[in-house]
Amino acid sequence: MNAIPTAHAATENSQYLTFMLGQEEYGVEILMVQEIRGYTPVTPVPNTPNYVKGVMNLRGTIVPVVDLRAKLGLAEIEKNRFTVIVVVKVGAKVAGLIVDAVSDVLDLQESEIQASPELGVQDDARYARGIARVKEKLVVLLDLEKLFCQGDLGGPALAA
Amino acid sequence: MKGRSPPCAAQAARLDALLPHAPVNEDPIIQAFLEEADERLGELEGDLLKLEQSPSDNEVVNRIFRCAHTLKGNSRMLGFEEIARFTHSLEDLLDQLRKGQRVVTPDVVDTLLASGDVLRNLVSQAAGTAHPNPDVTEGVLHVIHALLGRTGTPPDAPAPAADAGTAAPVAPAKPDLDEGFFGLFEEPQSAVARPADATPATAAPSGVPTRPAGGDAAKSLPTATRAAANTNAGSGPETSSIRVPVDKVDRLINLVGELVITQSIIAQTVESLQGRDLAALEEAVAQMDRHARELHERVMGIRMVPIKTLFARFPRLVRDLAGITNKQVLLELKGEDTELDKTVIERISDPLTHLLRNCVDHGVETPDVREAAGKERVGHVRLEAYQRGGSIFIECADDGKGVDRERVRQKAIQQGLIDPQKQMTEEEVLGLLFKPGLSTATQITEVSGRGVGMDVVKRNVEALGGAILIKSTQGKGTLFQIKLPLTLAIMDGQVLRVGEQIYIVPLVAITESVRPNKGSLHAPAGVAEMVTIRESVLPIVRLYELFDITPTNTDPTQAIVMIVENEGRLAALMVDELLGQQQVVVKNLETNFRRAEGISGATILGDGRVALIVDVPGLIELARNRTPVATY
Numbered sequence: 001m002n003a004i005p006t007a008h009a010a011t012e013n014s015q016y017l018t019f020m021l022g023q024e025e026y027g028v029e030i031l032m033v034q035e036i037r038g039y040t041p042v043t044p045v046p047n048t049p050n051y052v053k054g055v056m057n058l059r060g061t062i063v064p065v066v067d068l069r070a071k072l073g074l075a076e077i078e079k080n081r082f083t084v085i086v087v088v089k090v091g092a093k094v095a096g097l098i099v100d101a102v103s104d105v106l107d108l109q110e111s112e113i114q115a116s117p118e119l120g121v122q123d124d125a126r127y128a129r130g131i132a133r134v135k136e137k138l139v140v141l142l143d144l145e146k147l148f149c150q151g152d153l154g155g156p157a158l159a160a
Numbered sequence: 161m162k163g164r165s166p167p168c169a170a171q172a173a174r175l176d177a178l179l180p181h182a183p184v185n186e187d188p189i190i191q192a193f194l195e196e197a198d199e200r201l202g203e204l205e206g207d208l209l210k211l212e213q214s215p216s217d218n219e220v221v222n223r224i225f226r227c228a229h230t231l232k233g234n235s236r237m238l239g240f241e242e243i244a245r246f247t248h249s250l251e252d253l254l255d256q257l258r259k260g261q262r263v264v265t266p267d268v269v270d271t272l273l274a275s276g277d278v279l280r281n282l283v284s285q286a287a288g289t290a291h292p293n294p295d296v297t298e299g300v301l302h303v304i305h306a307l308l309g310r311t312g313t314p315p316d317a318p319a320p321a322a323d324a325g326t327a328a329p330v331a332p333a334k335p336d337l338d339e340g341f342f343g344l345f346e347e348p349q350s351a352v353a354r355p356a357d358a359t360p361a362t363a364a365p366s367g368v369p370t371r372p373a374g375g376d377a378a379k380s381l382p383t384a385t386r387a388a389a390n391t392n393a394g395s396g397p398e399t400s401s402i403r404v405p406v407d408k409v410d411r412l413i414n415l416v417g418e419l420v421i422t423q424s425i426i427a428q429t430v431e432s433l434q435g436r437d438l439a440a441l442e443e444a445v446a447q448m449d450r451h452a453r454e455l456h457e458r459v460m461g462i463r464m465v466p467i468k469t470l471f472a473r474f475p476r477l478v479r480d481l482a483g484i485t486n487k488q489v490l491l492e493l494k495g496e497d498t499e500l501d502k503t504v505i506e507r508i509s510d511p512l513t514h515l516l517r518n519c520v521d522h523g524v525e526t527p528d529v530r531e532a533a534g535k536e537r538v539g540h541v542r543l544e545a546y547q548r549g550g551s552i553f554i555e556c557a558d559d560g561k562g563v564d565r566e567r568v569r570q571k572a573i574q575q576g577l578i579d580p581q582k583q584m585t586e587e588e589v590l591g592l593l594f595k596p597g598l599s600t601a602t603q604i605t606e607v608s609g610r611g612v613g614m615d616v617v618k619r620n621v622e623a624l625g626g627a628i629l630i631k632s633t634q635g636k637g638t639l640f641q642i643k644l645p646l647t648l649a650i651m652d653g654q655v656l657r658v659g660e661q662i663y664i665v666p667l668v669a670i671t672e673s674v675r676p677n678k679g680s681l682h683a684p685a686g687v688a689e690m691v692t693i694r695e696s697v698l699p700i701v702r703l704y705e706l707f708d709i710t711p712t713n714t715d716p717t718q719a720i721v722m723i724v725e726n727e728g729r730l731a732a733l734m735v736d737e738l739l740g741q742q743q744v745v746v747k748n749l750e751t752n753f754r755r756a757e758g759i760s761g762a763t764i765l766g767d768g769r770v771a772l773i774v775d776v777p778g779l780i781e782l783a784r785n786r787t788p789v790a791t792y
Contacts, residue, residue, distance in 0.1 A: 042770075043661070043762070043769060043770040043771065043772060044661065044709070045749075045753075045756045045759065045772065046706065046707035046708055046709070046756060046757070046758060046759065046772075047707075047708075047756050047757040047758065047759075047782075048756055052753075054770075055749070055753065055762060055770050055772075056770060057764045057768055057769065057770050059414065059415070059418050060414030060415065060417050060418045060747075060764065061414065061747070061751060061752065062747045062748070062749055062751065062752065062753070062762045062770060063752050063753075064752060064753040093751075093752045093753075094752045095752060095753075
């Protein structure tokens with residue numbers, strides 16, 4: 001039988017874009033990634049949380065840029081030539097994430113993803129939708145909707 | 161098989177979840193029909209009002225007939241049976257007019273206008289935005305059938321549906337109506353609100369036809385002056401157009417804006433280049449610059465719409481209002497081809513409607529009062545749009561009784577809005593009209609007098625970046641003047657620098673900019689620091705403190721203070737340097753982000769960087785909250 005692919009079947013196998021923050025590797029679903037850009041200075045916006053570095057011009061639209069290190073409670077580092085902005089689309093809104101460097105695209109089966117451990121992890125466990133073990137390394141898969149759910153980007157559009 | 165298509169399916173599933181709920185009628189054909197029907201009904205109404213002025217104009221009758229006919233065909237094709245059934249009856253009536261078997265009388269026009277309302281309701285129902293109103297529909301149908309049941313002469317009894325609970329104004333016929341009163345109004349490009357009582361006394365002489373009348377029925381009517389109304393531009397050839405969703409246009413505007421920026425980057429790079437063939441390259445870049453700029457201008461122009469689309473609905477409004485208030489009002493529209501941004505047009509509609517209501521209800525007197533005051537029985541209301549510089553002006557004026565300043569003052573004192581002892585200039589008294597809660601109408605009428613409105617009008621106009629002004633001479637009339645920016649998308653801004661950051665302040669908010677000298681600064685303990693500029697003492701607002709950035713100067717005598725105004729209060733905004741003035745394209749911060757205090761939006765500079773636009777009222781508010789004892 002030629003099974004019609006269903007949404008369920010689809011979630012069994014997904015692609016993730018992974019990137020580095022310090023020594024750790026993180027991943028986001030590739031379908032949410034719009035593009036990857038080299039880091040260029042952004043325009044700071046007053047009276048916003050410290051992890052919102054400012055706004056940038058994405059082909060005529062104003063897009064907020066979040067420093068993922070600051071958002072996850074990691075120490076901020078100097079931007080260098082590997083620093084990139086990963087442009088993601090969450091719901092109807094577009095945002096940029098500053099990460100140390102992009103790393104890889106992973107093909108993951110749902111079975112390869114484990115729930116993140118309850119104890120002994122950093123602050124970022126709140127935003128993890130799971131952990132994947134790939135060969136010898138661990139990749140923390142971020143849940144972007146949770147990451148932006150506290151009104152960081154404003155509006156209930158991201159609260160779902 | 162499994163596993164080959166998942167990425168695709170996953171994408172589809174996700175997209176599905178992201179999409180908003182589909183509208184009631186997503187079928188593009190039906191959507192197109194509904195939009196077109198809406199437009200046609202607008203035209204229909206305009207034509208009906210023209211018909212009222214010039215009942216003998218066959219061209220107008222034909223246009224109305226064609227409009228109804230198209231609507232009937234389209235709705236039948238798409239299965240909107242009720243619309244088809246209704247237009248069919250309407251067509252029968254129109255056919256009689258067309259063939260000259262029936263003359264155009266006021267009650268025919270009333271019935272036709274009511275039919276337009278019914279059709280609008282039916283179309284809204286089809287779009288799922290209105291509830292069925294079968295009583296009204298049947299009532300109007302009944303009137304049409306009653307008219308059809310008789311022959312050509314005007315009926316001499318009230319239309320049967322007038323008491324059937326119809327919301328539509330189906331006025332009873334007036335047997336003694338002197339049809340000559342149509343000849344009263346000689347001005348072209350104007351719409352006539354049918355007076356409640358005809359007054360042959362002031363009627364213009366009629367009888368000498370100025371143009372050949374077409375059709376038998378028309379010949380039986382005096383055509384002396386009404387023909388003048390036909391010469392107006394409205395009946396000119398229609399311009400062809402296509403329908404494009406606004407978001408497509410906006411995306412185009414964004415892209416072209418980017419192109420202009422990229423182009424200027426290339427131009428800058430070329431300037432710094434050296435070597436052979438440079439002249440040719442410079443020439444090419446200069447040419448591209450011209451093209452890019454023109455393209456930009458043209459694309460921006462797509463959003464501009466003639467104000468005609470908005471003005472077109474007012475003759476009907478004034479006509480109905482005049483009927484309700486028993487007045488005779490002539491509405492004169494001018495400058496209908498003035499173009500405004502589509503969004504501005506949409507948002508100025510309510511304020512203008514309100515001003516017109518005011519003119520008719522409060523301004524224009526009843527015919528007898530006017531006559532006693534030595535004026536024409538017919539009141540004139542003028543609605544005019546024109547462009548001057550970078551602004552659009554819309555004026556709404558009447559020749560009515562004007563504002564009774566003393567009564568406004570008394571009313572304001574009564575309602576505790578002002579101190580009875582206070583001396584006020586005439587302008588200040590007129591300004592009270594924009595205060596919430598003030599209404600001078602002695603009676604609450606159906607039209608106005610509830611004390612809501614003028615303050616809302618002012619707020620709406622200001623929200624569009626505009627201003628409203630009132631001038632009034634007692635006994636002579638009142639003029640409202642609205643000043644609006646050409647487009648919401650572009651603003652005149654002062655570019656300035658604080659530390660390393662570039663900001664834009666709207667030019668309209670700035671009174672002047674100065675570098676204060678030492679003697680003009682005061683820092684009394686316990687209150688905000690002040691600067692004296694000429695006679696006024698103003699609080700200093702340090703932009704770098706509110707925005708938490710490192711400035712070049714913390715000493716005001718080394719910096720610049722910009723005198724900014726918000727609701728009559730002045731403040732001195734301290735910045736490092738003024739960089740120049742330019743028009744900026746305003747971008748919304750909330751599209752992808754959220755509101756930030758003290759910021760109203762952003763723009764993209766020539767080098768591609770983002771600069772934030774300062775929200776002056778918000779900033780003053782912010783400063784006031786941070787300095788508890790400030791005396792702003």
